[in-house]
Amino acid sequence: MMKASELVSKAIDIAKNYKTLYVMGCFGAPMTAANKKRYTANHSYNKAAARVKMINAASADTFGFDCVCLIKGILWGWDGDQNATYGGAKYASNGVPDIGADSMIKKCPDASTTGWNNMEPGEVVWTTGHIGIYIGDGLAVECTPKWKNCVQITAVANIGSKSGYNARTWKKHGHIPYVEYSGQTEAPAPEKDIPSAPASGKEVKATGVATGFDKSLAGTYTVTAASGLNVRNAAGTNNKVLVAIPKGTKVQNYGYYTLVGGVKWLYVKFTYNGVTYIGFASASYLKK
Numbered sequence: 001m002m003k004a005s006e007l008v009s010k011a012i013d014i015a016k017n018y019k020t021l022y023v024m025g026c027f028g029a030p031m032t033a034a035n036k037k038r039y040t041a042n043h044s045y046n047k048a049a050a051r052v053k054m055i056n057a058a059s060a061d062t063f064g065f066d067c068v069c070l071i072k073g074i075l076w077g078w079d080g081d082q083n084a085t086y087g088g089a090k091y092a093s094n095g096v097p098d099i100g101a102d103s104m105i106k107k108c109p110d111a112s113t114t115g116w117n118n119m120e121p122g123e124v125v126w127t128t129g130h131i132g133i134y135i136g137d138g139l140a141v142e143c144t145p146k147w148k149n150c151v152q153i154t155a156v157a158n159i160g161s162k163s164g165y166n167a168r169t170w171k172k173h174g175h176i177p178y179v180e181y182s183g184q185t186e187a188p189a190p191e192k193d194i195p196s197a198p199a200s201g202k203e204v205k206a207t208g209v210a211t212g213f214d215k216s217l218a219g220t221y222t223v224t225a226a227s228g229l230n231v232r233n234a235a236g237t238n239n240k241v242l243v244a245i246p247k248g249t250k251v252q253n254y255g256y257y258t259l260v261g262g263v264k265w266l267y268v269k270f271t272y273n274g275v276t277y278i279g280f281a282s283a284s285y286l287k288k
Contacts, residue, residue: 001180002075002094004122010074011133011141012153014063018080020151022143023055023064027073028087031058035085039064054149063087065143065151067130068101075178096178101131108174110263110284115173116158122179125156125170134173138162174262175284181224204242206279208234210256210267217266218255221286223247229286231279234258235265242279245272251281 014020021031024045029035040052055064061082065073072089075096079088092098105111105126119125121136132142138159143151147166155162157169175181223229226247233240235258245251251268258265264283269276 001178004120004179004181007071007074007133007179008121008135008141010078011070011151012135014065014070014074014080015141015151015153018151019059019062020143021054021058021062021064022066022145022149024051024066025069026064026066027069027076027091028078028089029064029085030060030082030087031055031062031064032060035064067132067143068099068104070141070143070151071104071124071131071133071176072096072098094178101126101129104131104176105172105174107177108172108262109177110261110282111172111174112261112263113172114261116156119156119173120175120181122175122181123173124176125173127168127171132168132170139165140168140170142168181284203276203278205277206233206242206267208232208239208258208280210235210280211258212264213255214257215255217253217257217264219253219288221251221253221266221268221288223249223251223281223285224287225285229281231268231277231281232265233279235280236260239280243272243275243277245270251286257283 081088155167
């Protein structure tokens with residue numbers, strides 16, 4: 001699984017250092033004569049006279065992408081190989097399916113319309129029919145026929161404008177399941193806000209109640225958040241923290257969860273520092 005930092009690095013590299021062109025349905029193919037023939041016949045958008053002219057005018061060292069195919073191409077192994085049919089990408093490889101922008105945002109376990117200032121680099125940003133990659137500092141990489149007609153770096157208008165960048169307002173953002181994220185968008189609670197642990201052998205149980213059940217969720221999970229994970233008294237970041245546990249901690253789930261803002265909060269049980277805790281933790285930072 002590709003790390004978020006690698007996804008971001010490759011997206012920036014493509015935007016800054018490669019000749020690219022918006023080509024519908026293209027995930028990194030160089031614009032050779034054979035590929036020009038292929039892509040000017042593959043989709044009604046590309047068949048339009050103006051798009052045919054642009055594609056045929058592109059040099060052989062220009063790589064074609066569309067918005068979601070930029071993400072898929074990178075995850076499928078694109079490496080800028082001008083001698084490979086798809087620039088080094090291998091179709092539908094590495095466990096990443098061939099899905100569209102609207103389907104990809106639905107795969108995010110925590111897709112949200114809020115929290116733009118707390119986004120983690122490597123999250124996807126989405127609006128109807130279009131998707132990009134958040135790279136940090138209020139910026140995203142997207143492939144669009146708008147503005148420069150290529151892979152480009154733009155400002156996330158939900159955060160604010162940036163001098164020298166075109167800006168787009170997005171509708172949702174989230175972590176895609178094909179990428180390994182190491183950050184934690186919700187900072188661990190300050191020590192003063194976490195209740196003192198009871199004596200060894202005691203149990204601390206959340207008062208919140210799980211509202212959903214899915215047998216397939218049951219199993220052992222590992223905390224992936226680099227800065228630790230808050231386990232709460234009920235689902236949602238506005239609820240009291242029972243304990244903050246470090247990366248690598250193992251927790252057990254028996255299929256119970258609560259959905260808050262599109263995010264599954266698993267009802268988990270584990271022992272930490274001699275105390276058994278039962279509470280809610282965001283599935284975004286737990287790996288089965």
